[in-house]
Amino acid sequence: MEDINVYVNSILKAYAKPSVQKFTASLIPNVENSLVLGVYAKDVKAVAARLVKEGLEKEFLSSLPHGFLEAYIVHAQLINGVLELSTSLTLLDEFLPYVDNWATCDSLRPKAFVKNKQKVRSYVLDKINSISVYTRRFGIEAVMTYFLGEDFDEELFYAAAYGVKSESEDYYVKMMVAWLLATAVCKNRDQAVSVITSGKLDAEVERLAVKKCAESFRVTDEDKLLLKNYIRSKKV
Numbered sequence: 001m002e003d004i005n006v007y008v009n010s011i012l013k014a015y016a017k018p019s020v021q022k023f024t025a026s027l028i029p030n031v032e033n034s035l036v037l038g039v040y041a042k043d044v045k046a047v048a049a050r051l052v053k054e055g056l057e058k059e060f061l062s063s064l065p066h067g068f069l070e071a072y073i074v075h076a077q078l079i080n081g082v083l084e085l086s087t088s089l090t091l092l093d094e095f096l097p098y099v100d101n102w103a104t105c106d107s108l109r110p111k112a113f114v115k116n117k118q119k120v121r122s123y124v125l126d127k128i129n130s131i132s133v134y135t136r137r138f139g140i141e142a143v144m145t146y147f148l149g150e151d152f153d154e155e156l157f158y159a160a161a162y163g164v165k166s167e168s169e170d171y172y173v174k175m176m177v178a179w180l181l182a183t184a185v186c187k188n189r190d191q192a193v194s195v196i197t198s199g200k201l202d203a204e205v206e207r208l209a210v211k212k213c214a215e216s217f218r219v220t221d222e223d224k225l226l227l228k229n230y231i232r233s234k235k236v
Helices: 004-015 018-027 041-053 057-061 069-080 085-098 102-106 117-128 133-146 154-161 171-187 189-196 203-215 221-235
Strands: none
Touching: 004 041, 004 057, 004 069, 041 057, 041 069, 057 069, 069 085, 069 102, 085 117, 085 133, 102 133, 102 171, 117 133, 117 154, 133 154, 133 171, 154 171, 154 189, 171 189, 171 203, 189 203, 189 221, 203 221
C-alpha cells in the first residue's frame, strides 16, 4: 500500500470538479485555494465509507496532518462513525488542533455522543471554554446538536450563549453562538428568547442571532416580530 494520504488524495482528486472548487473556496476564505480540491459532500462521505470497507480507516486516522480540505473532512466523517466513546474522544482530541476552518469543524457530529450525553457534558463544556477558535466552535455546535429540545442542558446552553465576552472574538465563534440561539428559539423558545433579549449578549452575537431567526422558516412570525421590535427599541 502506498502512503495512505497519497492514496486518499488520489481518490478525492478523481471526484474533484473545478466548479465545485471555485464555489467551495469562495466560502472558506481562510483556507488556501490550492488546498481545496472541489469535491461534493456526498462524494467525501463515499470516500470515508470506502476506507472503512477497505479496513484503512485506522491508518488514515493516524496520518495527520493531511493537507487538502476534503481529506480533513473525510477524517471528520470517520470520527463520526466511531461508536465507542473513549475512542471517539481520543480521536477528537487528536484532530481538533488541526481544524482551522468552519467547514471541517461543522462536519464533526460524533455518533458516540448520542447515547452518552451525560458522560460528554464536561468534555463539551471544556471545548466551549477553549482558547482555540474552532475547538470552541465545535463545543458550541455540540450544544446545539445534542443538548437542546428534550435534552436541554441549562449549564451548557448558558455557557455557550454568554461565552463571547470580547468584541475581538472570532467571527466564526460568534456566528455559531447565533446559530445555536436561533435553533434554540425553535426547540427551547422561552430560554432562547430570554437570552437574546437580555441585553447581556455581545452586540454582534445579538445582531447575528436576530438575523438568523428572521431568516429561519422554523421561527414563528410572532417571535420574529418580537425580536425585531426588541432591536428597534434599543435604537430609540
